[in-house]
Amino acid sequence: MAVKRVTIKMIAQEAGVSPATVSRVVNNKRNVRPEVAERVREAIRKLDYHTNEVARGLVRGTVDTFGVVVPDISNTFFSRICKAIQNTVMPTGAAVFLHNTDGILNRERQIIKELASKLIAGIFLVAPRMPATEIRTLSEELGVYPVVVDARVENCRLAAVWVDNVTAFIEASEHLISKGHKRIGFIAGPLAVANSKDRLDGYRIALRNHGIKEDTSLIYESDFTIEGGYKTAKEMFRKKNPPTAVLCSNDLMAIGVLSYLHKEGVKVPSEVSIVGCDDIDVASSLFPPLTTVSQPIYELGVTAAQMMLQYTSTNEVPHNSILHAKLIIRNSTSNVQQRKSESETRLAEQLSHNAQVQEERDNR
Amino acid sequence: MAVKRVTIKMIAQEAGVSPATVSRVVNNKRNVRPEVAERVREAIRKLDYHTNEVARGLVRGTVDTFGVVVPDISNTFFSRICKAIQNTVMPTGAAVFLHNTDGILNRERQIIKELASKLIAGIFLVAPRMPATEIRTLSEELGVYPVVVDARVENCRLAAVWVDNVTAFIEASEHLISKGHKRIGFIAGPLAVANSKDRLDGYRIALRNHGIKEDTSLIYESDFTIEGGYKTAKEMFRKKNPPTAVLCSNDLMAIGVLSYLHKEGVKVPSEVSIVGCDDIDVASSLFPPLTTVSQPIYELGVTAAQMMLQYTSTNEVPHNSILHAKLIIRNSTSNVQQRKSESETRLAEQLSHNAQVQEERDNR
DNA sequence: TCTCTCCTTGAAAACGCTTTCCAAAATAGC
DNA sequence: GCTATTTTGGAAAGCGTTTTCAAGGAGAGA
Known part of the structure; x- marks a missing residue:
């Protein structure tokens, strides 16, 4: 389904500036005169421009997307976690990949690699059978931030949230x-x-x-x-x-x-x-x-998402969270x-x- | 989390061929001598290379990924549809973005645009309130294949599957x-x-x-x-x-x-x-x-996924499917x-x- | 042996964006 | 009024693929 998309160049031409300037406006960098910025925004509005997230991802080396890996998404427990993650992460503009594993260890490994090849930023892992050490080495190798959900993972320099x-x-x-x-x-x-x-x-x-x-x-x-x-x-x-x-x-x-x-x-x-x-x-x-x-359950997801956002922005492994059941x-x-x-x-x-x-x- | 990723160039060097040849091997194109192909595969194995899906997406203009848009993923009905889509689409190597809309029309519109900017191939829409005509024009504009799930959409040149x-x-x-x-x-x-x-x-x-x-x-x-x-x-x-x-x-x-x-x-x-x-x-x-x-429910998802796969490969709007309840x-x-x-x-x-x-x- | 195919391979140009590097312009300091 | 500094915006270099095009080599027919 080929469609001519509006590119940054077209905006540049329309606004009479260079692509670089348009990029700066889009990403809210300083060093653009307010009146020029306004002209650019005008052009963006006029042509209904949306950044090509894939091109952006390629140059940045990462894409503003997280993976969520659960054993069974048709189980309310997991789907509520997904929803919580979704809702927490969405306001930042991030999207989520969803993956079902049926709890099969090898499929989990496979999926983690596939997600990495899509340059996602982080991965929420509900994989109760996967050893913590493996999660850590795997995510380090692949350059992906992991957050382990609903599994007790202690003393492992691994972000995790679980219930007591x-x-x-x-x-x-x-x-x-x-x-x-x-x-x-x-x-x-x-x-x-x-x-x-x-x-x-x-x-x-x-x-x-x-x-x-x-x-x-x-x-x-x-x-x-x-x-x-x-x-x-x-x-x-x-x-x-x-x-x-x-x-x-x-x-x-x-x-x-x-x-x-x-x-x-x-x-x-x-x-x-x-x-x-x-x-x-x-x-x-x-x-x-x-x-x-x-x-x-919902809190589990929200907490995981917050930890992830903190993790990716500070680049420091956040402290584990232990929640309480009632x-x-x-x-x-x-x-x-x-x-x-x-x-x-x-x-x-x-x-x-x-x-x-x-x-x-x-x-x- | 910066990580030196293995690129196609490194494989090319390792195998003593050009990047183009590696690409041909990776994509199973013909016109590569078997012994060369084997050497390339060897290098891929040795360096644990995985295609950068984002770069591939940029040149191809589309990414092997579908969006699934549902009102509430924590509702069993929808999560079972998701699971069915997942399971049907996964064997082809495609991934799925999941999005929750709470049934809010404006959010659905927003999400569809966001998905399009990620160059996804198609979109599964469970959006019972969105008019069929709007779905069609929107997806045509954005260059995305739509499949409407669980809504009766007739005479609209729009792929849809629903229950009688x-x-x-x-x-x-x-x-x-x-x-x-x-x-x-x-x-x-x-x-x-x-x-x-x-x-x-x-x-x-x-x-x-x-x-x-x-x-x-x-x-x-x-x-x-x-x-x-x-x-x-x-x-x-x-x-x-x-x-x-x-x-x-x-x-x-x-x-x-x-x-x-x-x-x-x-x-x-x-x-x-x-x-x-x-x-x-x-x-x-x-x-x-x-x-x-x-x-x-599950069949609804499977059918939708099959329609989508057919749709994207043939570029022809598949016939609607009407399923029967019991x-x-x-x-x-x-x-x-x-x-x-x-x-x-x-x-x-x-x-x-x-x-x-x-x-x-x-x-x- | 020579030409004509056909097959294999590599070089290079895109894809659309961000970002770095510079130069020009504007401002400030004396 | 002249130099030093900051702002601003353009040109161009990638990011890692795929794909086109052309070149080189091998085999076939004369």
């Missing part, structure tokens, strides 16, 4: 403990990502602090999806002596658990309490509204129901019976 | 009618966007086809959000003679309605049936699982409960009583 998940999950666990729960199930995200591990650690610390012995049969690893939560709940509640409360590493899995328990006719919160994490949009509109660890207590948690040993058994039996029936049905 | 919302909503309405519902509430999205209007039209057509007289007091305009749905439900059910079913223009509003009815103790679906639209992730995990018009029947709809006239009144009264109590509580 350990404390958050201590608090969430203590909320359940204070309601009398002792058998608290935990559904972790993939333990290869540090955040998942931190959340599990918070849960463990809280248990220990309150003299509750950890029961590894109550701890499951899943994948942050609704289906994952559903399946895990199925396993968890089919066993004897099921938990009276379930703490999930994110809301989607909590929704899966909720959905499973609904289906089995188990009442939430009266029979089982549930706590999620993230506080996504629908969390407050579920039935019952979900008690959850509210992550400052427990939002809604109606999916309540005091533990005093189950008699026999009724506990009954619940487990009923559930495993249901499951069996279901399986038979599936097999047909 | 009228038929979809006829079907959804008929589902309710077949269950005996006659008083069906409708919550529309902003009627300034064509899709909202089409959905309402579908509802009206279905009603007319089945001899049900339209009752304008059952039709509301809202804003596609959970809160909007909640508030609208509140209004709707406070009136005398409330509907026995509610058809919502999207799932988020349906969730709002569901949430309101839950709070008021109204049983879904036995007392009131609900139908949503989109089939977002959580729709199947709600309580009850939501009957909804499943939009082929009604997914879950458990939020059931046969209408035979309400006696008195009990109808009772429901309304109860609700309006609840509302009053609530308001008093709020005022304190």
